[in-house]
Amino acid sequence: MSKALNKMGTAAAAEQPQKKPAARPAAVRPVAQGGGQPAGQAPGRPAAPKKPLLDSVALPQGVRDLSVEDLSRLAEEIRALIIDTVSHTGGHLAPGLGVVELTLALYNVFDPQNDRFVWDVGHQAYAHKILTGRRSRFATLRRHGGLSGFPRPEESPLYDHFGVGHSSTSISAALGMAVARDLSGGRNKVLAVIGDGSMTAGLAYEGLNQAGGMERDLIVVLNDNEMSISKNVGALSSFLSRNLSTPWMMRLKKDVEQRLRTFGRIGEELAALARRGEDSFKHFFTPGTLFQSFGFNYLGPIDGHDLREMISVFEQVKELSGPTLVHVLTKKGKGYEPAESNPSYFHGVGCFEPETGKAVKFAGCSLPSYTEVFGRALCELAAREKRIVAITAAMPEGTGLSRFADEFPDRFVDVGICEQHAVTFAAGLAKEGYRPVVAIYSTFLQRSYDQIVHDVCLQNLPVTLCLDRGGLVGEDGATHHGVFDLSYLRHVPNMVVMAPKDEAELRDMLATALAHEGPVAVRYPRGVGVGADISGPMRVLPLGKGELLRDGEDFADACILAAGSRVHPSLEAAEELEQAAGKKVAVFNARFVKPLDEEAILALAARFPKILTVEENALAGGFGSAVLELLADKGDLSSVRVKRLGLPDHFVEHGTQKELRAETGLDKNGIRAALEELLQA
Incomplete structure (x- = not known):
């Protein structure tokens, strides 16, 4: 199965001035319309420009009335609009271009x-958004207050039938809808459109297994974008699979089986022999046996860019009953040469020049990202420690492990979109004396919670979990914000949880984690650091000890206890408040969310009458909650007032990190405002 990137760890989409959709960029290959001079047109006279179908067809209903030729024109227009828009907003370009015809x-x-x-x-639903009433707002894709990069029922209750963002959920959700339809006496069709990368996850097979066993009327469309699954592509395999699964052939096979059974035991044996013969014959030419073993009728593989063939097959599928899987072959980035040549880069891309595909360069920051710093530091450590093994779940580029994969190929494992397996696999390595490092986005690690508890922490195994994109991630929105990890990790016994204030401290924390004889989680944000010096050697930090960054004997007004990415904005807020109002505010870098630096925090609570905790995590159960628990159990809450600053109890929408931090009060200005409110209380 493919290890294609079916997750969304996108590059930052910087704010750019909006512009109206332009003509098709030069790099977009036009869909062939056939040659020759149009009938009735004078030789040499240029053809009158056709009105864009996106402007003249009532969508989506009008798609049903278009000829194949007009559908090809419409595909070209949609593809041009997607390229132009994503070049300004950033987003998942290659997957969206690959499924336009589909x-x-x-x-x-x-x-x-x-x-x-x-x-x-x-x-992969950009074309779906354009066709279902959101074309006029498509320029706001992934912008703050604009269209989400993923289907959302709140955005379009009529057409976005299920909220998505993480992979491999479609078959299970669609099966639930199919059962609900049957219980309600409905007759509508239910379709799951799933990519081959998503088929690497166990959840997809759990859904297939249940769907095949229940024999419900369900259609699964497998979008195989040329990464794996089938090498046996050609006219014969397509012909065999389609024609052995037509409704009349299905009825014929059923009638023959019933007639053979009238001959008793001999007939039963003949029927079984016929079934085995068909399976062997089809398996020789097609990959359908796997899906047939789940109880699915299999059709394909078919060309996912041949509209005529797909329409014919889907018309056929519409008349079938029971679980059916249609295997469609597409090309990621179809119709845009840069994306076809480099589909991994254009899977999730920032702003780029549509004519060339080159990334738009923005003046300013040249600092390495936290992801890059992590990748380099791990390579440096692995060169000295042969027991280090790096593991990722289909995201070697997104987690910064590409360099590690090149330098230490024998000690690098990409498990596909299988976060649960990744964690338990790491536990097995650790049990045998190795030092596995599992690099996964915070939001995706949620899927392996039971494995963290049962397979790693219960056995107190030295597995290092590196949580990239901890905190608000930006334009991918609610499905991708990594804002729950401090809460869901810190209460698990044996787990150590760290969050660096800058890129230098990230390196030290990685070294600390690998020196610890037990499970450790290191969470760090998306984006670049503050420019800390990372040229020196890494050091092992004392376990559970923070650092007081700003203090003085005359500091008597308040103290900020900050975790991770919010330490430096807290320093800036404290300094501004002193300059503007003369208020004295200390700042403490917690470093460890678990174990807390109890001695230091209790001492600060005894010195300062007011404490502000700051974290880029959900308030419920997070760092601030841990501080309150400590003060309640071992301190004196009657002598200190504590205010917690973090993310509220609702899902944060999409926008740039800067916009979202300002909106939630987690930027410098928000921290200062919270301080002023605390000091006035």
């Missing part, structure tokens, strides 16, 4: 309003 074929045959569509992950 989306049109589906909506030509099925009813996107009454039939139910679940787009797995959802980063």
Whole structure:
């Protein structure tokens, strides 16, 4: 199965001036329309420009009435709009371009309003958004207050039938919808559109297994974007699979089996022999046996850019009953040469020049990202320690492990989109004396919670969890913010939880984690650090000890206890407040969310009458809660007033990190405002 990037760790999409959708960029290959002079046109006279179909067709219903030629024109227009928009907003370009024809074929045959569509992950649903009433707002894609980069029922209750963002959920969700339809006496179709990368996850197979066993009317469209699954692609395999699964052939096979059974035991044996013969014959030419073993009728593989063929197959599928899987071959980045040549880069991309595909360079920051610092530091440590093994879940580039994979290929493992497996696999390595480092985005590590508790922490194994994108991640929004990890990790016994204030401290924390004889989580944010010096050697930090960064005997007004990415903004807020109002505020870098530096925090609570805790994590159960628990159990809450600053008890929408931190009060200005409110209380 493919290890294609079906997750969304995108590059930052910087704010750029909006512009109206332009003509098709030069790098977009036009869909062939056929040659020759149009009938009735005078030789040499240029053809009158055709009105764009996006402007003249009532969508999405109008897709059903278009000819294949007009659908090809519409595909070209949609592709140009996606390229132009994503070049300004950033986003998941290659997946969206690869399914334009597939989306049109589906909506030509099925009813996107009454039939139910679940787009797995959802980063492949840009064409779906354009076709379902959001074309006029498409320029706001992933902008603060604009369209989400993923399907969201709140955004379009009529057409976004299920909220998505993480991979491999579509089959299970679609099966639930199919059962609900049957219980309600409905007759609509339910479709799950899932990529081959998402098929690496166990959840997809759990859904397949249940769906095949229940024999419900369910359609799974497997979007295989040329990464794996099938090498046996050609006219014969496509012909065999389609024609052995037509409704009349299905009825014929059923009738023959019933007639053979009338001959008793001999007939039963003949029927079984016929089934085995068909399976062997099809398996020789097609990859369908795997899905047939789950109880699915299998059709494919078919060309996912051949509208005529797809429409024919989907019309056929529409008449079938029971679970059916349609295997569609597409090309990531289809129609845009830069994305076709480098689909991994254009899977999730920042702003770029549509004519060339080159990234737009912005003046200013040239600092390395936390991800890059982590990757380099791990390589440095691995060169000295042969027991280090790096593990990722289909995100070697996104987690900074590409360099490690090149330098230490025998000690690098990409497990695919299998976070649960990644953690338990790491536990097995640790049990045998190795030092596994599991690099996963914070939001995706949520999927392996039971494995963290049961397989790692219960056995107190030295597994290092490196949580990239801890905190607010920006334009990918609510499905991708890593804002719960401090809460869901700190209460697990044996777990050590660290959050660095800068890139130098990240290096030290990585060295500290690998020196510790037990499970450790290091969480760090998306983006660049503050420019700390990372040229020196890494050092092992004393376990559970923070550092007082700003203090003085005359400091008597308040103290900020800050964790991770909010330490430096807290320093800036404290300094500004002193300059503006003469208030004396100390700042303490916690470093460890677990174990807390109890001695230091209790001493600060005894010195300062007011304490502000600051974290880029959900307030519920986070760092501030840990401080309050400590003061309640071992301190004197009657002598100190504590205010917690963090993320509220609701999901934060999409926007730039700067916008979202300002909105939630976690930037310098928000921290200062919280300080002023605390001091006035």
